Amino acid sequence: MASVCANIKFEPIRTIGNDEGKNSQVFVARDLQLNTELFIKGISKKKLEKEGVDIEDYFLEARLLYEGKHSHIAEIQYASEDEENIYLAMPVYKNGSLSAMMDNRFLTVREIIKYSLDFLSGLAYIHSKRMIHLDIKPTNVLIDNTGKAILTDFGLSRFLDENGFAEQRFNYRWIVDPELIQSTSRSIESDIYQVGLLLYRMCNGNNILKQQAVHLGLRTAEDFKNSIITSKYPIRKSYLPHIPIKLQRIIEKCLNVDLSMRYSNVIDIMNDLSNIEECLDWIYTPTNKEVYTKMDRNFRISISIENKNNKYYIVCIKENLVGNTKRKMNNYCKTVTDKKDICKELKNIIKEIN
Template sequence: MNPVITQLTFHLGEEIGGEGLNSKTYMAHDPQLDATIVVKAMTKFSFNDQLEYFNESKMLYSSRHPNIMVINYACEDDDHVYLSMPYYAKGSLNSLLNRKYLTVREIIKYSLDFLSGLHYIHTKSLIHFDVKPTNIIINDSNRALITDFGLSKYSDDDGFASFDKAYRRHYVPEAFVTTDHTSQYDIYQAGLTLYRMCNGNDDFNTQCMDLSRESISNGTFPARDRFLPHIPNGLRRCIKKALEVNPDKRYQTVIELMNAVSAVNENLDWTYTKNDDVEKWSFDSEKTIDYLTLQFVGDKWVTKGEKYSKKTNKPSNITKYNAKYESKDDAYKQIAKLLKEK
C-alpha cells in the first residue's frame, strides 16, 4: 500500500488531567471535525524506540468496548506523539471525587462500568498498570470509561508482564519484590480506586502524606478499617479482598470482583456531605427527607436527627439519632448501625 502524507491541524487549549508521567492532556479544537476534543501529547524522548510511538493508540483501537475510551486518531510532529479522543464535559472520576462524595449506588454503578472495561482488556491479554480515578472518564451518558493505556503491556503466554513506570500513590505491594506481574496488579489498583470512591479524595490525600514502602508492603496503606459510616460491610469486604497484600488472596479475576460488588444492596441512597466541621447524611424518600448530623461540640461528638416533611414543609426530631460520644470512632460505629436500619 502506498503511504499518503496528510496535514492534520488542531488547536490546543487548556491543560487538563495533571497526573501524566511523560505526557500532558489538553482540551483542543479540531477544525476538520469542528469539534472540541481531548488531545494527549507525549514527548518522543519518553519512548525507548520509535516503534513504540503508536503502541497506545493501537491498544485503544484494538480494545473497543462500551466502557473503554474511543480513540479518534493518532499523529505526530517532530517532538510529540498525539492521541485524539472525545471530550466529555463530566470529566474524570477524579474530578467528580474532588467535587462530591458518592452514594453507594453511584459507587456500584461507576465501579461496574470501569471494571467491565478492565475485564475486557484482560481478555485481550493486556494489563493496564495504571488504574486510578484520573484514568476513568464519565461520558455524556453517565457511563464510566477506562482510558490511558500509556503504561499498558501485553502479557506473555504465562500471563506475566513488566511495567516501565508506576504511579506512586497506586503502587502495588508485590512490585517491591518482583518485576513480573499478572492481572492481579490491576485488581489491586481497582480496589484502591474503589476505596477512594468510598472515602473521598481528601481522606486519601491525607493518608498519602505518610505513604511509604513499608506502609504499602505491610498493608497499613490505605487504612483498611477506615470507611465512612454509610459504606456497607459488603462493599468494605470487597475492597479489603481486592487490596490483599498477597496477590493469591485477592479476587483472581475482575469478574469475581464485579460479582461481589454487584451483590451489595445496603445503604444505597444515603447522601453524605461535609461542610467545615459538620458532617451530614441525608435520605430522600417520597414523602420525607431524613437528616443525621455529626459535629464536635465542647468535648463530645454530637449527633442529631431531623425528619423533614415534604407535605407540611416542617421538620420533626428523630430522637434515636440524638446522642453524644467520647470519640469520633464511637460515633461512626453507631451511625453505621442507624443508617443500616433505614
C-alpha cells in the first residue's frame, strides 16, 4: 500500500510554562477532528537542525512513548509534523506538572516519597526495555487526574547498546551528569544522577539549583563543569531542617560522582525511599517568619522564626483543630543569637516532636 499524507488540525488554547525546555514548547490545544483537548508538544525543526540533530531521529520520542505503555508514563496519542515543527500529542493532565506544583509551594516529605515512587516506577519500566530517559526534571513529571506522577518528554531518550551505553550529547544545563562532561556515552547511572537532582529540588525548592549557582559564582560552562565533577554543585549537605537523614543519604548516593558508589538501578532507590518513616507530614512555608508545620488529624504544630533586634526567636505553637485552641510549646521555644545555629536548633526540635 502506498504511503498516505494526512492533515491533522488543532487549535492552540494556551501555552504551559516551561523555562527548562531547550527546543520545545508545550501547549493545550483542541483537536478539531476529535473535538477534544490535548497536550501538544511542538519541537522546532530549525533549532534541531542548528544543533545538528537529525529531525527524523526526533520521532524516536514518539516511538519510545508508544512502545513504553505504563501507568506512570505519559501516553502518546499521535505524532505529526509541518514545515516548522514536529508535534507530539498527549492527554491533558489538568493538575499540570510537578514543577508547577513546586513553584506554588514546598512538598511534604510524604509527597516527595509518593511522587518519587510513582515516576520511578515508570523509569524502572523504561530501563527494563533497555531505554534511558536523559531528561529527568520537574517539568517532565506530570500529575494526572488521579494524583499520580507521570513521567513524560522522551525527546532525549535513547536505546542502550549491548554494553549498556547510549550516545547522547545534549542536556539542559541544570541536569548535566558528570559523565556527559567527560564523554557522550550515557547509561542508566546518568538517569540516576538526574533522579538525585530532582529529589534534591523536591526537598529544597524548585529554584535551589539556580540559587546555588549564583551563590557559588557559577557563570560559565567551565565553572559548571568543574563544580559538577568535583561534587561542589549542588551543595551536598544543604537541606531544609525537616528533611530526614535517610532521604538525604539516598540523594547523595544518587549524586555520587564515582559511578561505583552510585545506585546502579532504580528499584534499589524505590526500596530505600519506602523505608523512610520520619518527618513525613512536615512542610516548609517560606514566609517572612519561615514557618515549618506538621499536620495530623487533630493537631497542627507550627514552628516559626522571628528576627528582632538581631536575635532569632524560634516559636513553637500547637493548635487543637477540634477544640480550636492554641498553646505555646515552651520546651521548644528558643532564642538564637547566631543565624548559623538556627538550622541545628530546628533539626533538634523537629526530631523531638516527630
